[in-house]
Amino acid sequence: MSEQGLIDAESASRVGTVAATATGEVNRRDWQRWAAAVGDHNPLWFDTEYARARGYRDIICPPLFLQYAVLGVTALDGLRPDGSSGAASGSLAFPRAPRRMAGGESTTFHAPAYHRDEVEMVRTIESIVEKQGRSGRFVLVTWRTVYRNQRAELLADATTSMIARP
């Protein structure tokens, strides 16, 4: 290929490595605030008696909230100009493909999380490939993210993708 590839050697060398790890405590009030912001008043997230009558030991964390339980803290000085924190991607830069778009996300939920569970997230860079689309070349990055609780029980695993374009 006479054209220079979009994937620099430094990024390519990171396939298979851990992009990010994070831990956090699952908190009932945090997930209930999230659920309220979604307008999601499912009693499994709010009503202990209801949840117990359906086989859970207590109210459970909404599955889609789990990803937020491990978010860290960003100082105002550490934000990007657009206000985002940009921590989750493991700082893959792609100087030859700076425009980014969220691709998709696919998650399998294995077990519920409860109030005060300690969750550990480990995100690995699964693949980085250059592709040719209708509107030109792009880089497709795929991460695999695994969430476990304090007993090392698998709660969820997710595959996430991002598209970077020149």
Place this chain on the structure above:
Amino acid sequence: MVPERASVQIFYEDVEPGDLFPALTVTVDERQLFFFSAATYNGHRIHYDKDWARTVEGYDDVIVQGPLQAALLARAVTDWIGGRGRLVEYAVQNRDIAFAGEELSFGGVVTAKRLGDNTGLVDLDIAGRRGDTVLMPGTATVALPLRGEPHGEPQDEEL
């Protein structure tokens, strides 16, 4: 509102491929964008700073968070499957944006069913839409209880 829906338990035997499940219709306003950004620790200006959204990122207005679209679509699913249903797999793609004030709908259709471990697994095609435009296509698999199979859990009194 939603709580009554969640109190009616649907069973594996009740669903067949081709069945639609009830769509959720939501018009997200700026308060909801703000609270969702706060609840997800999301500082991105395109969800609250109109001037930034227009002049820097080229949007006509502040935009609905992709994760809020995903959460509303999941809510449509979990409302439908009831307290003994379980979301097992959930996959969505961000295809298009939505602005505050637009009416959006979230729903889907049953595509397949099969028996799993003491539960019934049901596959769904799901989507978030604005009118006929699909903003967020996806798929989900849910586990539904079997009729007459208490499998260690208390029976629903309301049925």
